[in-house]
Every structure is written in structure tokens, then in C-alpha cells.
Amino acid sequence: ISLTCISSECRSFYELRRHIELLLLLLLALSAVAGQARYSIPEEQAEGSFVGNIARDLGLDVTRLISGKARIITKGGRQYVDLNKDKGILVIKERIDREELCGKTTPCSFSFEVILENPIQLYRVTVEVTDINDNSPSFPKDEIILKIAESVASGTRFSLESADDADVGFNDIQRYGLKPSDHFKVEVQNQSDGGRFVEMVLQNPLDREKEETHSLVLIASDGGEPRRSGTVRIHITVLDANDNAPVCSQPVYKAEVKENSPEGTVITTVSANDADKGANGEVTYSIAHVVKETKQLFEVNVQTGEIKVAGKLDFEKSKTYQLNVQASDHGGYSDTCKVVIQITDENDNVPTIQLMSFSNSISEDSPPGTTIAVLNVDDEDSDGNGAVKCSINSDVPFKIESSLTGYYTIVTEDFLDRESNPEYNLTITVSDQGSPPLSSSKNINVKVSDVNDSPPKFDHSEYTKTVAENNSPGLSVFTVSANDADWGQNARVSYFLQERDINGLAVSSLVSVNSDTGVIHAVKSFDYEQIKWFEFNVTVRDAGSPPLSSVATVKIVVQDQNDNPPQVLYPVQTGGSLVAEMVPRSADVGYLVTKVVAVDVDSGQNAWLSYKLQKATDRALFEVGLQNGEIRTIRQVTDKDAVKQRLTVIVEDNGQPSRSATVIVNVAVADSFPEVLSEFTELTHDKEYNDNLTFYLVFALAVVSFLFITCLVVIISVKIYRWRQSRILYHSNLPVIPYYPPRYSDTLGSATLPHVYNYEVCRTTDSRKSDVKYILKWFYFRVHSTSLDLSKAHSLCIHKKTNKQQQQQPQKNKKNKKLALW
Numbered sequence: 042i043s044l045t046c047i048s049s050e051c052r053s054f055y056e057l058r059r060h061i062e063l064l065l066l067l068l069l070a071l072s073a074v075a076g077q078a079r080y081s082i083p084e085e086q087a088e089g090s091f092v093g094n095i096a097r098d099l100g101l102d103v104t105r106l107i108s109g110k111a112r113i114i115t116k117g118g119r120q121y122v123d124l125n126k127d128k129g130i131l132v133i134k135e136r137i138d139r140e141e142l143c144g145k146t147t148p149c150s151f152s153f154e155v156i157l158e159n160p161i162q163l164y165r166v167t168v169e170v171t172d173i174n175d176n177s178p179s180f181p182k183d184e185i186i187l188k189i190a191e192s193v194a195s196g197t198r199f200s201l202e203s204a205d206d207a208d209v210g211f212n213d214i215q216r217y218g219l220k221p222s223d224h225f226k227v228e229v230q231n232q233s234d235g236g237r238f239v240e241m242v243l244q245n246p247l248d249r250e251k252e253e254t255h256s257l258v259l260i261a262s263d264g265g266e267p268r269r270s271g272t273v274r275i276h277i278t279v280l281d282a283n284d285n286a287p288v289c290s291q292p293v294y295k296a297e298v299k300e301n302s303p304e305g306t307v308i309t310t311v312s313a314n315d316a317d318k319g320a321n322g323e324v325t326y327s328i329a330h331v332v333k334e335t336k337q338l339f340e341v342n343v344q345t346g347e348i349k350v351a352g353k354l355d356f357e358k359s360k361t362y363q364l365n366v367q368a369s370d371h372g373g374y375s376d377t378c379k380v381v382i383q384i385t386d387e388n389d390n391v392p393t394i395q396l397m398s399f400s401n402s403i404s405e406d407s408p409p410g411t412t413i414a415v416l417n418v419d420d421e422d423s424d425g426n427g428a429v430k431c432s433i434n435s436d437v438p439f440k441i442e443s444s445l446t447g448y449y450t451i452v453t454e455d456f457l458d459r460e461s462n463p464e465y466n467l468t469i470t471v472s473d474q475g476s477p478p479l480s481s482s483k484n485i486n487v488k489v490s491d492v493n494d495s496p497p498k499f500d501h502s503e504y505t506k507t508v509a510e511n512n513s514p515g516l517s518v519f520t521v522s523a524n525d526a527d528w529g530q531n532a533r534v535s536y537f538l539q540e541r542d543i544n545g546l547a548v549s550s551l552v553s554v555n556s557d558t559g560v561i562h563a564v565k566s567f568d569y570e571q572i573k574w575f576e577f578n579v580t581v582r583d584a585g586s587p588p589l590s591s592v593a594t595v596k597i598v599v600q601d602q603n604d605n606p607p608q609v610l611y612p613v614q615t616g617g618s619l620v621a622e623m624v625p626r627s628a629d630v631g632y633l634v635t636k637v638v639a640v641d642v643d644s645g646q647n648a649w650l651s652y653k654l655q656k657a658t659d660r661a662l663f664e665v666g667l668q669n670g671e672i673r674t675i676r677q678v679t680d681k682d683a684v685k686q687r688l689t690v691i692v693e694d695n696g697q698p699s700r701s702a703t704v705i706v707n708v709a710v711a712d713s714f715p716e717v718l719s720e721f722t723e724l725t726h727d728k729e730y731n732d733n734l735t736f737y738l739v740f741a742l743a744v745v746s747f748l749f750i751t752c753l754v755v756i757i758s759v760k761i762y763r764w765r766q767s768r769i770l771y772h773s774n775l776p777v778i779p780y781y782p783p784r785y786s787d788t789l790g791s792a793t794l795p796h797v798y799n800y801e802v803c804r805t806t807d808s809r810k811s812d813v814k815y816i817l818k819w820f821y822f823r824v825h826s827t828s829l830d831l832s833k834a835h836s837l838c839i840h841k842k843t844n845k846q847q848q849q850q851p852q853k854n855k856k857n858k859k860l861a862l863w
Contacts, residue, residue: 080131081169084139089132092122092168095155096129099164103129109157114397116417121151122168131166139170140207147172147209154417156398161412163397163448174265176207178214180273181333185259187275188373191249192282198240200329200367200377201227204261204271215264219257227259232379234363238330241275249279285316286374287324289366294380296348300356300387304349308339311346311378313368321372329377330365339382341366348380356386357421388426388475393419394483397448401485405459406492413439413487414451418471426475434468439487441469459489460526493585495526497534499593506561509600510569518552521559521593523581531585539578539592548577552597561595569601570642603647603696609704611638621707624686628678634663637670637704639692649695655703656689663708665690672706682710 080093096103105111106126113124123134143149150169156162181202189199206214217239219227224245230238239259247255255277262270289311296309315322326346328336338352339362348364362382369375398415420427431449433441438455451467465487472480499521506519525532535556541548553562559581575597582590612622612635622635641648652670657663662682664675672688686708693701743757 077165079167083171083173084137086133092131095131111157114154114156137170139172161398172209172212174212177269178204178206178261178271180204185275188278188280190280190282190372191247192284195243197243201239201241203239206263212263212265214261216262218260247279253279287313287315287368287370287376289313289376289378297383297385299385300354302350306350308348311366315370321370324368327367328364329367354384356384360384386423390421391479391481392429392471392473394471402488402490405457405489409453411453412450416449420473428474429471431471437465457489459491464488491528491531493531496589496591497523497525497581497583499523503594505596507598507600510567510602511604512563514565516563518561521579525583533584534581537580543575567599569599574598601644605642606700607639607641607650607692607702609639609702621709623709625712626678628674632674634672637690641694647696651693653691655691658686684711
């Protein structure tokens with residue numbers, strides 16, 4: 042077996058690998074300081090296998106990973122690694138095939154970002170996937186057929202299809218072997234671009250006559266543990282002599298082609314010449330010594346040597362390709378030329394936007410500079426085609442800032458106000474600098490969460506409402522309304538009364554307010570005569586934290602109703618006395634007898650009073666002034682007129698409906714008191730009868746009480762004893778006649794009684810008790826007597842005394858007397 046070592050220094054391979062690992066560890070330490078972490082794991086690890094302690098390597102606490110909602114963000118690809126936040130470690134999420142992930146690229150790694158919130162932190166993690174020897178070398182074909190002229194000299198080289206091993210490094214193909222090795226040996230040629238191709242070298246001349254065919258086995262072995270290998274069988278047919286090999290016009294061809302060029306696009310043409318003639322001079326072209334993926338992208342015309350595009354070229358996958366074009370004649374001779382194809386970039390990739398972190402809600406009291414989103418922008422094109430510019434719409438209070446390469450943050454530029462704008466629609470636009478430029482956009486919606494910064498406001502700062510008095514308690518007066526520009530709980534308002542005293546009463550005893558609806562109710566019935574209006578304050582308060590409030594002033598005006606009848610002030614009506622106005626028989630027409638004085642506690646037209654004569658003993662003798670209540674004679678008094686005149690005067694107000702009061706005015710038409718006394722004596726007897734009746738009723742009640750309350754027997758006996766004694770002392774009654782002449786000015790020119798009279802009463806000695814009182818400036822004659830019997834009186838003298846003014850008046854002026862009978 043012939044073995045060839047591919048590495049120039051196989052013995053120093055392990056030493057070189059050790060140096061590379063030390064360098065990687067140094068780079069990993071530097072990246073951790075910069076907010077990055079790097080790990081290395083072998084491929085094909087089982088799910089859940091440990092990758093690294095990310096919390097320790099990034100200097101983070103496990104609680105920070107949990108509170109920050111740490112998560113892994115990948116850019117569109119598969120997620121091979123998962124984060125265990127409870128332990129702060131990275132573990133394998135799914136099986137990793139290094140060959141599927143990176144192909145031949147070394148070192149093979151993938152990156153992702155670990156992002157945390159509150160505050161937002163971003164860490165980049167790179168995981169290198171090391172190769173294991175899990176793939177065997179393989180040849181493109183199971184069998185290679187060669188035709189070699191017998192005249193080929195020793196040392197002639199024959200290109201063979203090289204094997205392919207998906208592994209890399211030491212696990213890749215390290216050597217080739219050929220057996221049997223009687224005539225040929227195998228050599229591996231290294232190219233400047235790192236590629237390799239296998240050649241079979243003739244060691245001993247061939248003799249077709251001795252051996253027309255040869256069967257060989259080409260073995261490709263890698264350097265892994267355990268070692269893997271692949272084989273291909275070579276069938277050689279020895280031909281007759283063809284002593285000239287094709288020669289390429291130039292050893293290296295260089296060409297350029299745009300990516301995404303359509304299939305069939307001619308890239309370049311290779312050519313070769315063969316000095317032989319005939320069939321031995323005909324040259325055919327083929328692509329040899331390239332990997333399978335390259336062969337799928339390009340094709341060569343067998344006859345002309347034109348190299349055309351056969352697949353989709355992508356600059357982002359590979360920028361250059363190297364083809365080995367083999368020119369062969371029919372005699373088995375060949376030559377190989379190199380074709381280097383440069384792929385030029387086209388602006389064929391639209392920039393992409395990926396949200397790494399986004400808060401769709403932000404508080405309106407957030408200060409400027411608050412981050413709401415972190416995004417990653419990427420363009421797979423190169424140079425100007427891959428240079429991107431990111432922006433957002435200008436009509437929002439946000440701006441975009443660049444943080445890391447390819448990363449942008451969206452932050453607030455100004456203070457927010459939810460009441461002015463509750464949400465914002467942001468359009469993120471990213472464009473490259475290609476020609477024509479390509480762009481993409483992404484829309485996000487940011488809602489502004491409410492803060493209790495707006496106090497509730499009443500529709501009016503002052504309210505005035507008129508309420509009719511005598512309203513029913515609980516009456517809904519009216520509604521105050523307030524609005525709060527905030528939202529939700531911060532906009533829910535409640536209404537309250539501010540306590541204060543109104544005429545000594547708490548405002549809550551007059552009105553109440555519904556805390557939810559703002560409806561103001563009357564707690565009690567209002568009385569205009571007690572309170573005509575009152576003011577109070579209503580506070581509206583929202584349910585925010587802290588709550589905000591405002592105050593409105595409410596004025597309730599009580600509207601008067603005709604709920605009070607007129608009250609007669611004069612003449613005074615008493616239950617135990619009879620008042621009489623004296624009119625002399627000489628009174629002329631229009632003589633002022635007296636004046637009815639009344640008031641109404643209502644107001645306005647409800648208090649306008651009118652006086653009417655309802656009943657009279659003689660309607661033709663007296664009249665009542667409609668507006669002033671004055672009682673005057675309407676004709677001359679004559680001797681035929683009765684002494685006792687009874688007038689019923691009704692006083693009405695002007696309300697709707699009207700209310701009234703009546704007063705009885707007794708008028709005595711006489712010139713002397715004896716005449717008056719004789720006329721009114723029978724009234725006193727009725728009074729005595731009424732008094733006795735009342736006494737008997739009280740006595741009957743006392744007797745009934747005695748039956749039920751035996752403990753009061755002694756007290757009742759004493760009262761009966763005292764009552765019997767009083768019967769002995771007081772066996773007769775005489776009415777008492779006080780005199781109340783008012784002093785009126787004669788508005789019609791005829792005087793009434795503008796004088797002052799005093800009277801003296803003389804009584805007999807057998808009167809048991811007497812009391813005479815004289816009051817100046819009034820005709821007041823009061824005889825308080827418990828018993829007065831006219832039949833037993835020897836004399837009753839009334840002496841008239843006049844003052845100086847009376848002496849100057851003519852004797853013909855009659856005296857007006859007012860009698861009170863008790």
C-alpha cells in the first residue's frame with residue numbers, strides 16, 4: 042500500500058492545534074469583558090448537554106436572569122441552544138451537525154443574543170462547533186475508467202477524481218493509497234487556494250502486449266479516531282501509442298460574472314491544442330477536481346470549452362470559484378488549466394428588521410430617553426449594497442439611536458401625554474445604499490399608559506338651581522357633572538359634599554349628593570320663611586393614586602309657595618274675652634271704627650293681602666277697606682241701630698290658591714257704658730256655663746284616674762277639699778270690662794278718639810275683692826273681680842276725668858269706648 046501524508050508536518054499538527062486552542066481561550070476572555078461570551082462544543086451532542094454557565098461568565102445573578110425575562114434571540118435561523126434561567130446555564134436544544142451548519146468552513150460557529158429587560162441589556166454569545174470524525178471519505182464515482190497509451194513515458198501523471206470528506210481539519214482526508222502499486226503511485230497536489238487534487242503517476246512503462254488492462258483500488262483515509270476511509274476502483278485500458286498530449290492555451294483563466302446571472306450565461310472559454318492528428322488530436326473538455334456544489338453551478342461545453350452558468354450564483358454564499366478544466370484527447374493524454382471565476386455583488390437582498398425587544402406600552406410620565414424597542418437590521422449584500430440606514434417617521438415623539446453594529450434602539454424624545462395622544466404608530470424604515478436602493482419597513486404600535494395627572498373638572502364652576510319650598514324629602518334637585526381626561530380607574534369620579542354650617546345647620550342635613558352620579562337630593566323639605574337660599578361646595582375626586590379633585594359651588598334658591606295663611610295681629614282674638622269697639626251714635630259717614638291689621642309671612646304676591654266684609658249684623662252700616670283693612674261707617678248712625686254689632690272680616694292673600702283668615706270684630710253702638718254692659722251681660726253667663734262644663738270634665742277625668750291609680754287618692758281628696766272651699770267664697774260672677782281704645786289719626790278728617798280718658802270705679806263694701814287699674818294714654822278699664830252682684834250693689838259710680846285737652850274740646854264730642862268682657 043502506498044500512503045502519502047497530506048500535511049507538510051504531520052508531527053507538528055498536535056502542537057499547532059494546542060496553540061490555536063490557547064489563542065481561542067484568550068479571545069474568549071477578551072470578548073467576555075466586552076459583554077460577549079464564547080463557548081466551544083463538539084458536534085452531535087445529545088439534547089440537554091451542558092454548553093456553558095452563561096450567568097457566571099457574564100457576571101450575572103440567576104435572579105437577574107429571571108427578573109429580566111432573559112431569552113435567546115436568533116436571527117432567522119434554527120435555535121440550537123436553550124437557556125436554563127433557573128440554573129443560569131446554556132444547554133443543547135437540538136442535535137448540531139457541523140457539516141450541515143458550516144460545510145467546509147472553519148472554524149464553525151453560530152452566534153445568538155441573550156437579551157434582558159428592565160433595564161434592557163444585550164449580550165452576544167458565540168458557540169464554536171468542533172468537528173468529530175463522523176463522516177467517511179467518499180468518491181464521486183464508484184469506478185474510474187482510464188485509457189492509457191502504452192507509449193506513455195514513466196512519470197506521466199493522470200488526474201483522478203479526488204474523494205470528498207464532509208469533516209474538516211484532521212478528520213478530513215489526510216492521505217491516499219493505491220494498490221497494487223506495481224506500475225503506478227498516487228500523489229496529492231496542493232493548490233494555492235487550499236484545494237487539492239489527486240494524480241496517479243506512472244512508475245514503470247506499460248506493455249499492452251503483456252497486460253492490456255489493469256485494475257487498481259484508490260483508498261482515501263482521514264486522520265480521525267477511529268480512522269475512516271473510502272475507496273474507488275480504477276480500470277485502466279492500455280491503448281496503442283499516442284505520443285502528444287493536449288496543451289492548454291494558458292494555465293490560468295480569470296473571469297467575472299454577476300450573481301443571479303441566468304442559466305446559460307457564458308462566463309469564459311478555455312482552449313487547448315494537441316499536436317497529434319486525427320482522433321488522437323481531437324480535444325474534449327471537462328471539469329475535474331472540484332466539489333459537487335461547484336459542479337452544480339457551472340458547466341463546460343465538451344467540444345468548444347465554453348464555461349456557462351448552470352445554477353444560481355449567490356455572492357453572499359461565495360465570492361470566488363476555482364474550476365479545474367481538463368483538456369483530453371482520445372489517446373488518453375490530458376492537460377488541466379485553472380479557471381478563477383469572481384462573483385460580483387448585486388443589490389439583490391432587501392434589508393431585514395428584527396425586533397429583539399419591544400414594549401408595546403409606556404407610561405406617560407416616562408422621562409425622555411426611555412427605551413421602548415431594540416431592533417437588529419441586516420443586509421446580506423456587501424459594500425454599499427449592504428450599508429443600511431435606519432429611520433422612523435418624524436411625527437412621533439420618538440427617535441432612533443444606534444447602539445452596537447447593526448443594532449438600534451428606539452427611545453422617547455420628549456414627554457408624553459396620554460390625554461393628547463393615547464397611542465402612536467411607528468414606521469421603522471431601513472434602506473441600503475445600492476442602486477437602486479432597496480428598503481423595508483415595519484410598523485409597531487405603542488400605547489401610552491395612563492398616569493393620574495389630570496384632575497376632574499366640573500362642567501361649570503358655579504351652579505344655581507331654584508327649588509320650590511315644601512318639596513318632598515329625597516327630591517332630586519339637579520345633577521352636577523364632572524369629567525376626567527384620564528382613563529380607567531384614574532377617570533372614575535366620585536362626588537362629595539364639603540361640610541359647613543348654614544344658619545346653624547349642617548349642609549348634610551339639607552342636601553345630599555350621590556357619590557357615583559352627582560345627583561343632588563334634598564334631605565328635608567325647605568321652608569322659604571326659614572331660609573331663602575344657601576350655598577355649599579361639591580367636591581369631585583377621582584380614584585387615582587394619589588387622587589385629584591376639584592370643587593364647584595352650588596347655590597340653591599328656595600322659591601316661595603303660598604303655604605302660610607294671613608295672621609291677624611289686631612284686633613287680638615282671645616278665647617277668654619270679648620273685645621268690642623264703641624261707636625257713638627253721633628258718628629258721621631266715614632267714621633273710623635277700627636283697623637284690622639294682618640300680615641303674611643310669605644313673600645311677593647303671596648303676601649299681598651286684601652280685606653273683605655264677609656258677614657255683618659247690618660251690612661248697610663259698615664264697610665272694610667280692600668287694601669288697608671279700615672272699618673268705617675258708610676251711613677249715619679241712628680238710634681234704631683242695634684247696640685251689639687258683629688262683623689266678620691276675611692283677610693285673603695294673592696297666592697294661587699289663595700289662603701285666608703277671618704276675624705270677628707264686635708262693635709258696640711252706644712254712648713255710655715251701662716248701655717253696653719246690659720247688652721253684653723248674657724254673654725258672660727254663657728262664659729260661666731262653659732267654664733263650669735270644663736271643670737266637670739276635668740273632675741270626671743280625675744275620678745276615672747282615681748279608679749286606676751289608687752296611690753293618688755290622697756292628692757285627689759285634697760283637691761276636692763280645696764275646690765269646695767272655693768265654692769263658698771266665689772258663688773257669683775260679674776264680667777270684667779276692660780277698655781282698649783286705639784289712638785288712630787283720622788285720615789278722612791273726622792276725629793275718632795284722639796283723647797285720653799281715665800275712669801274710677803266705686804263699689805260697695807260687701808264686695809269680697811276688688812282691683813281697679815288705670816293706664817294712662819289708653820282707655821283701659823279693668824275690673825278683676827271674682828264675684829260681683831249688681832243686685833247687691835248700692836251704687837256703681839263712674840266718674841269721668843279729663844285732662845286739659847279734654848276741657849278745651851266741646852261737650853258734644855262723644856267718647857269712643859272699647860269693652861273687654863271676661
